[in-house]
Amino acid sequence: MENYTLKINGESHQVTAEEDMPLLWALRDLLGMKGTKFGCGQALCGACTVLVGGEAMRSCSLPVSAVGDQEVVTIEGLSAKGDHPLQSAWIEHVVPQCGYCQSGQIMNAAALLQRNPNPSDQEIESVMAGNLCRCGTYNRIKEAIKTASSKL
Amino acid sequence: MRPTFPFFKPKEETDSSKIFKPSRRDFLKLSALASGGVFLGISFQCSGPKGEDVIFAPNAYLSIDKDNLITIIAHRSEMGTGIRTSLPMIIADELGADWSKVKIVQADGDEDKYGDQNTDGSYSVRMFYEPMRKAGATARHMLLMAASQKWKVAMDECYAENGMVHHPGSEKSINFGELISDVQKMEIPRSEDVILKPFGDYKLIGKDIPIYDVKDIATGKAVFGADVDLDNMKIAVVSRSPVVGGKVISVNDSAALAVNGVEKIVKIEGAGLPAGLDKPLEGIAVIATNTWAAIKGRNALEIEWDLGENQGYDSVAQLKDMLESTKESGKVRRERGEIEEAVKSTSRTIERTYELPYYAHATIEPPAAVAHFTNGKCEVWAPTQHPQWARGAVASALGIEVADVTMHVTLLGGGFGRKSKPDFVVEAAILSKEMGSPVRVQWTREDDLHHDFYHALSAQRIKASLDGSKNLVAWNHHTVFPAIGATSNPAEVHPSDGELGLGCVDFPYDVPNIRIETHESKAHTRIGWLRSVSNIHHSYAINCMMDEVAEARGVDPINHALELLGEDRNLSFKEELDGDFSNYGESIEEYPWETGRMKAVIQRVAQEAGWGQNLGGNKAMGFACQKSFLTYVACIVVVEKGGDGKIKVSDVHYAVDCGIAVNTDRIRSQFEGGAQFAHGLATSSAITFKNGKVEQHNFDSYQIARMPEAPKRIHVYIVDSMEKPTGVGEPPVPPYAPALANAVYKLTGKRQYKLPFKI
Numbered sequence: 001m002e003n004y005t006l007k008i009n010g011e012s013h014q015v016t017a018e019e020d021m022p023l024l025w026a027l028r029d030l031l032g033m034k035g036t037k038f039g040c041g042q043a044l045c046g047a048c049t050v051l052v053g054g055e056a057m058r059s060c061s062l063p064v065s066a067v068g069d070q071e072v073v074t075i076e077g078l079s080a081k082g083d084h085p086l087q088s089a090w091i092e093h094v095v096p097q098c099g100y101c102q103s104g105q106i107m108n109a110a111a112l113l114q115r116n117p118n119p120s121d122q123e124i125e126s127v128m129a130g131n132l133c134r135c136g137t138y139n140r141i142k143e144a145i146k147t148a149s150s151k152l
Numbered sequence: 153m154r155p156t157f158p159f160f161k162p163k164e165e166t167d168s169s170k171i172f173k174p175s176r177r178d179f180l181k182l183s184a185l186a187s188g189g190v191f192l193g194i195s196f197q198c199s200g201p202k203g204e205d206v207i208f209a210p211n212a213y214l215s216i217d218k219d220n221l222i223t224i225i226a227h228r229s230e231m232g233t234g235i236r237t238s239l240p241m242i243i244a245d246e247l248g249a250d251w252s253k254v255k256i257v258q259a260d261g262d263e264d265k266y267g268d269q270n271t272d273g274s275y276s277v278r279m280f281y282e283p284m285r286k287a288g289a290t291a292r293h294m295l296l297m298a299a300s301q302k303w304k305v306a307m308d309e310c311y312a313e314n315g316m317v318h319h320p321g322s323e324k325s326i327n328f329g330e331l332i333s334d335v336q337k338m339e340i341p342r343s344e345d346v347i348l349k350p351f352g353d354y355k356l357i358g359k360d361i362p363i364y365d366v367k368d369i370a371t372g373k374a375v376f377g378a379d380v381d382l383d384n385m386k387i388a389v390v391s392r393s394p395v396v397g398g399k400v401i402s403v404n405d406s407a408a409l410a411v412n413g414v415e416k417i418v419k420i421e422g423a424g425l426p427a428g429l430d431k432p433l434e435g436i437a438v439i440a441t442n443t444w445a446a447i448k449g450r451n452a453l454e455i456e457w458d459l460g461e462n463q464g465y466d467s468v469a470q471l472k473d474m475l476e477s478t479k480e481s482g483k484v485r486r487e488r489g490e491i492e493e494a495v496k497s498t499s500r501t502i503e504r505t506y507e508l509p510y511y512a513h514a515t516i517e518p519p520a521a522v523a524h525f526t527n528g529k530c531e532v533w534a535p536t537q538h539p540q541w542a543r544g545a546v547a548s549a550l551g552i553e554v555a556d557v558t559m560h561v562t563l564l565g566g567g568f569g570r571k572s573k574p575d576f577v578v579e580a581a582i583l584s585k586e587m588g589s590p591v592r593v594q595w596t597r598e599d600d601l602h603h604d605f606y607h608a609l610s611a612q613r614i615k616a617s618l619d620g621s622k623n624l625v626a627w628n629h630h631t632v633f634p635a636i637g638a639t640s641n642p643a644e645v646h647p648s649d650g651e652l653g654l655g656c657v658d659f660p661y662d663v664p665n666i667r668i669e670t671h672e673s674k675a676h677t678r679i680g681w682l683r684s685v686s687n688i689h690h691s692y693a694i695n696c697m698m699d700e701v702a703e704a705r706g707v708d709p710i711n712h713a714l715e716l717l718g719e720d721r722n723l724s725f726k727e728e729l730d731g732d733f734s735n736y737g738e739s740i741e742e743y744p745w746e747t748g749r750m751k752a753v754i755q756r757v758a759q760e761a762g763w764g765q766n767l768g769g770n771k772a773m774g775f776a777c778q779k780s781f782l783t784y785v786a787c788i789v790v791v792e793k794g795g796d797g798k799i800k801v802s803d804v805h806y807a808v809d810c811g812i813a814v815n816t817d818r819i820r821s822q823f824e825g826g827a828q829f830a831h832g833l834a835t836s837s838a839i840t841f842k843n844g845k846v847e848q849h850n851f852d853s854y855q856i857a858r859m860p861e862a863p864k865r866i867h868v869y870i871v872d873s874m875e876k877p878t879g880v881g882e883p884p885v886p887p888y889a890p891a892l893a894n895a896v897y898k899l900t901g902k903r904q905y906k907l908p909f910k911i
């Protein structure tokens with residue numbers, strides 16, 4: 001077991017964990033931050049997406065020891081009041097059905113808009129290809145990303 | 153409690169609803185919800201299908217407190233259909249509540265209090281539309297009466313809106329909350345005195361109403377099964393028998409116990425064979441302080457299995473045998489006319505076969521549940537579609553009374569029928585008892601795909617015969633698939649009447665000679681129900697065949713369907729069936745099969761999609777229609793060949809008649825999602841077994857639709873209707889795959905007889 005200091009959502013957190021523990025389980029089990037979801041554990045579904053150093057990362061496949069001093073942002077920290085343009089657009093379009101995949105979808109979209117505030121349909125599709133939604137909310141996700149992008 | 157299939161057995165009929173004041177005991181239990189106020193329970197006067205004793209069961213609660221806070225209990229499980237919003241919204245609309253101030257509380261699983269909570273079979277709105285209106289109207293009646301007495305004006309001069317009662321004549325208004333102390337002293341009005349609002353007065357019903365949980369979901373605060381956290385909770389990950397029916401011979405757990413954080417190894421006794429629908433599989437659980445340690449511990453287990461009689465099972469071989477069997481005569485399940493005679497004089501018979509694989513549900517939230525067993529009682533938190541079945545299964549597994557199990561229902565990260573089965577909930581309960589602390593059992597994606605209750609693989613053969621004038625005169629449909637019932641009873645080797653009622657024997661077309669036959673097959677894994685159940689394979693075969701018949705007749709497929717549906721009339725299949733017609737648990741008199749309604753959705757979708765227009769060489773349309781769960785759906789899929797030669801679905805058009813449309817936004821979202829769900833079934837998903845084991849492990853080998861290949865635009869046309877409302881969770885799925893296949897044929901000239909097919 002090792003001690004790690006993680007910078008999450010602007011705050012420092014201490015965790016004691018095995019070095020191979022994925023960041024996902026450190027967030028969920030050790031820090032009680034349940035907004036980031038587990039869907040596949042193999043970087044195949046995107047449910048666990050968080051920002052690490054500004055990039056979208058699959059936290060299920062990123063060992064806690066590899067995070068270092070990079071800033072981690074989770075759905076809980078995307079905005080103070082839950083009013084990030086993506087979150088507002090998600091609410092406006094009533095994107096979620098069951099909602100389980102949506103934290104990951106929003107975090108992945110956040111990284112996309114940070115890189116390119118004005119993505120084309122095709123870019124949205126290829127960047128979001130790794131985020132599965134079994135309920136099939138893809139078209140509303142796309143619309144919501146475009147709405148958020150127009151408000152940036 | 154035995155499993156219930158809303159689409160198989162007649163449900164207890166709701167004759168009328170009764171509104172009552174809960175007993176003091178219920179009142180006390182509910183008092184945590186609000187700081188003193190009025191509570192109304194709704195009870196449904198139910199009689200069994202055969203008119204047995206009348207029982208009363210309270211089904212929902214509404215409370216209004218002095219601070220004007222309205223609390224409505226949602227007693228159905230939320231898995232993405234929006235039901236947690238749609239039913240409370242009906243009460244609120246009748247009441248005249250301020251919807252923005254309504255609080256929704258999720259009910260625990262409790263049959264005595266809420267009646268049947270099995271959220272399945274697309275029937276929540278169908279079953280509860282009337283009672284919910286009645287509940288809201290009753291409360292409104294009492295509030296209006298209280299206000300009118302206070303103001304000494306006539307009650308019918310007052311109205312309720314936005315949480316207030318108004319009297320326009322005197323320009324007086326009062327908050328609901330201020331009337332509560334008066335209402336508390338009143339008797340519940342007689343049912344016949346309570347008047348429902350005219351439809352045009354509704355402000356929520358029939359509109360786009362956002363789901364209650366949307367902000368919590370968008371901010372990561374919504375609580376799903378695995379999000380429940382208790383003090384001192386341990387996490388369990390289980391290694392289950394890779395073959396259904398397998399048993400543990402021996403375990404070497406020393407490496408697992410050596411993993412940092414692993415605390416205990418516990419054996420879960422499995423049901424063996426038959427596997428049953430509500431029992432865990434045999435397995436070894438690794439219980440640890442965190443999920444990662446439990447996963448690592450599980451991977452380090454060395455288990456010797458007796459894999460049992462399914463260890464040689466090969467699904468490819470079974471499907472081949474099943475297909476072969478359809479060449480012979482089977483058990484006749486529907487018969488009309490003299491098919492043998494008729495076929496002799498036909499000039500052409502088209503014979504086609506259709507093969508569909510097993511499908512897994514693959515909810516993005518894998519099964520997970522939390523249990524806390526202490527002092528002979530068990531408290532459970534689970535994402536369950538069927539809280540009462542889960543409660544009963546936990547009680548029987550632990551050997552305690554049902555009353556000693558508290559079943560809290562979390563949000564479900566997808567259900568689709570998987571989370572009706574309580575096996576994972578039972579695991580959590582058993583492990584908590586063994587561990588002496590709260591336990592969360594966490595399934596991984598591999599566990600989910602390996603140990604599902606799968607949609608059955610199926611083989612079908614249809615022979616359609618045309619006479620010399622190209623009339624379709626004979627329809628002979630053979631279908632074979634392992635029955636859901638076979639999971640509990642191996643003697644069930646034919647599909648049940650209920651499964652055949654899902655899109656097979658209810659073949660609605662006016663063909664003079666019809667024979668529908670089934671063949672034997674066995675279940676070598678756990679068979680369950682997946683969003684729209686046997687409609688998936690039946691609709692595929694029938695709609696693809698209808699397209700070929702239309703072509704052979706030289707008739708446009710839509711005209712062909714309209715022609716064969718015939719005059720507007722009500723169909724009843726009973727007299728031609730060997731067995732019962734389940735009609736989704738409703739009487740055929742009350743919910744007839746109306747050809748006119750089907751024709752109307754077909755005409756609507758054709759018109760909206762521009763059917764028949766010249767699309768050029770790179771585009772084509774395909775059509776299919778299917779009534780399922782009492783909802784009429786017609787679907788047109790438009791495919792397009794891109795510059796790269798790849799075929800994509802550019803548009804999907806759905807026309808739907810689901811009676812009164814309660815929440816139009818959620819109807820659309822179910823169709824949007826249903827198309828994506830079905831797109832995966834049609835083009836990429838399949839579960840196969842080799843040596844008794846599932847060959848797919850995660851989302852690399854079990855593919856579902858992803859955004860780039862998902863249908864681009866989905867248009868939903870909701871027919872204006874004042875018919876009784878029917879469900880929309882499942883009906884979008886059945887017509888999609890055949891409409892897609894028919895479109896692909898138009899574009900490429902290639903028919904698709906096997907799912908999934910690559911486009």
Ligand code: FES
Nearest residue numbers: 039040041046060
């Ligand atoms: S859980 Fe990380 S990508 Fe699926």
Ligand code: FES
Nearest residue numbers: 098099101133135
């Ligand atoms: S909303 Fe249910 S999985 Fe995406």
